[in-house]
Amino acid sequence: MPNVLSVDGEVADCTVNERELRITTLGREQKETTATLDDVIRIETNAIELNASTDQSKSTKPKWLCKVHYITRKKLIWKQATLCITGQVLECQQFVSDLQLHFQKVYDQRPKRLLVLVNPTSGGRYGHSNWRKVLPLFELAHITCDVKVSEREKHMEEIVTEYDLSTVDGIVVFGGDGSVSEVLNRVLRITNDKAGLNYNEMDGPFTANTIPIGTIPSGTGNGMAAGLYGNHDIVTAALHIIKGNTRMLPLMAEYSSNELLGYSSAVTAYGLFTDMMYYTDQKRWMGRARYAIMPLYILLWKTQRLFNAEITIRTRQKKQADDEEETEVEEKLDGEFTTVGFFPGQVFGLTTGQMVALIYRQTPRLDFLRMISYQFTQQLPREEDFPTVTIRQPSSLRIKVNPKDLGDENCLNYMMHIDGEIHTMKEADVTIKLLSNACKVYSSMYTDTDSQAHITGDSANTSASVSPPDKKMATDNEELKNA
Numbered sequence: 001m002p003n004v005l006s007v008d009g010e011v012a013d014c015t016v017n018e019r020e021l022r023i024t025t026l027g028r029e030q031k032e033t034t035a036t037l038d039d040v041i042r043i044e045t046n047a048i049e050l051n052a053s054t055d056q057s058k059s060t061k062p063k064w065l066c067k068v069h070y071i072t073r074k075k076l077i078w079k080q081a082t083l084c085i086t087g088q089v090l091e092c093q094q095f096v097s098d099l100q101l102h103f104q105k106v107y108d109q110r111p112k113r114l115l116v117l118v119n120p121t122s123g124g125r126y127g128h129s130n131w132r133k134v135l136p137l138f139e140l141a142h143i144t145c146d147v148k149v150s151e152r153e154k155h156m157e158e159i160v161t162e163y164d165l166s167t168v169d170g171i172v173v174f175g176g177d178g179s180v181s182e183v184l185n186r187v188l189r190i191t192n193d194k195a196g197l198n199y200n201e202m203d204g205p206f207t208a209n210t211i212p213i214g215t216i217p218s219g220t221g222n223g224m225a226a227g228l229y230g231n232h233d234i235v236t237a238a239l240h241i242i243k244g245n246t247r248m249l250p251l252m253a254e255y256s257s258n259e260l261l262g263y264s265s266a267v268t269a270y271g272l273f274t275d276m277m278y279y280t281d282q283k284r285w286m287g288r289a290r291y292a293i294m295p296l297y298i299l300l301w302k303t304q305r306l307f308n309a310e311i312t313i314r315t316r317q318k319k320q321a322d323d324e325e326e327t328e329v330e331e332k333l334d335g336e337f338t339t340v341g342f343f344p345g346q347v348f349g350l351t352t353g354q355m356v357a358l359i360y361r362q363t364p365r366l367d368f369l370r371m372i373s374y375q376f377t378q379q380l381p382r383e384e385d386f387p388t389v390t391i392r393q394p395s396s397l398r399i400k401v402n403p404k405d406l407g408d409e410n411c412l413n414y415m416m417h418i419d420g421e422i423h424t425m426k427e428a429d430v431t432i433k434l435l436s437n438a439c440k441v442y443s444s445m446y447t448d449t450d451s452q453a454h455i456t457g458d459s460a461n462t463s464a465s466v467s468p469p470d471k472k473m474a475t476d477n478e479e480l481k482n483a
């Protein structure tokens with residue numbers, strides 16, 4: 001039954017069902033506004049006016065009886081909007097009670113308490129100011145935030161280790177990829193420890209975190225946020241977290257000398273790509289400009305450093321197209337290489353849950369630049385266009401440097417670049433393994449049909465009756481691809 005009310009000063013039919021709220025203005029030009037309940041942030045009621053005498057002859061018209069705060073979208077950018085509703089008290093009471101009844105099912109699934117970790121030093125020192133900007137949104141959504149500001153390097157790791165994570169519904173990091181990686185790595189280690197699993201065992205069982213992690217991009221590199229929300233907009237990120245939908249993110253895990261080096265979500269590299277990070281880190285005095293200058297300098301002017309290694313690639317393959325089961329196929333490459341880079345499949349337009357490995361032998365500089373252009377267009381390059389690059393989608397890959405390139409004079413061969421951090425290994429022998437469904441993160445963005453299945457199947461975080469598995473998400477997906 002529609003209720004005739006006044007919405008933002010215009011007379012309108014207001015209907016609500018278990019999925020959406022629809023407002024149709026009754027003026028000469030009918031205008032329809034629809035908000036799925038999954039996009040409602042809060043229903044605010046003017047309790048004094050709504051509970052006042054329903055004797056309408058006495059009532060003076062209040063400015064508003066109910067405000068519906070909801071999410072609007074312009075491509076992948078999300079914003080908060082408000083509908084201001086008033087009208088006859090009885091009719092408004094009926095409408096608000098229907099709306100609240102249906103919205104309660106959505107609200108019950110949302111985070112109520114979050115651990116918020118702020119890195120005040122990341123990027124342009126935006127952590128603090130970003131927190132102040134999005135705090136009103138979390139308050140509006142009735143989310144309590146326990147805010148901890150990190151005081152030194154690796155302090156976030158300490159906070160997460162000491163914190164009773166069972167008291168929060170999720171963790172939100174204000175920082176760049178380094179901060180997120182620090183928290184994600186610690187949370188996954190804690191989760192596996194608690195489950196009695198040895199995370200250092202490369203072939204042992206692994207369990208994903210149950211407490212979701214989200215990020216409000218505030219660093220220099222914000223690749224994680226771009227993957228989760230499609231952009232670096234802080235309000236968009238906050239609204240994704242407020243909605244509370246989660247998805248499982250695949251990760252890469254790096255092992256060396258029978259130890260886990262780390263889990264990475266954005267980029268893992270060995271050789272030249274690690275050297276770039278190493279030399280960039282050495283030039284901190286250049287400020288943020290070092291991220292643009294140093295990689296280009298190393299790529300375009302420095303002599304390419306080569307390392308001798310044996311590379312073992314394992315790929316899962318079906319023997320025949322209609323086979324259900326996959327078998328693992330092993331391939332070995334050896335000789336001189338410049339670099340090996342690992343990227344999540346989405347970087348090259350593949351479905352999530354895949355990893356792309358680019359194995360470069362000595363390669364013309366122009367080909368490095370050409371390869372980067374494929375990341376912008378999100379296309380998987382063809383091997384025949386790059387004669388010195390092997391392109392694979394492996395389940396694991398091992399790089400074992402030959403003895404002649406070991407020793408102190410080859411210290412760069414003991415380094416690995418994991419999500420923006422340099423890790424030094426005891427041996428120049430590292431295995432990178434793909435872990436699908438490894439990390440639970442806040443994101444309402446479906447990047448492919450597979451991940452859509454993860455979300456709708458994750459009953460703890462979505463409400464089947466209200467979540468839109470849906471046209472809007474499909475549009476987000478299209479926009480992500482076009483972005």
Ligand SMILES: Nc1ncnc2c1ncn2[C@@H]1O[C@H](COP(=O)(O)OP(=O)(O)OP(=O)(O)O)[C@@H](O)[C@H]1O
Nearest residue numbers: 122123150151152153154175176178179219220221
């Ligand atoms: N108060 C602090 N003082 C110094 N370092 C900190 C502090 N809090 C966190 N860190 C460290 O900052 C590092 C980088 O963080 P993050 O990646 O978020 O920022 P970034 O701007 O992307 O990177 P970078 O600072 O390296 O340019 C992390 O390794 C973290 O341990």
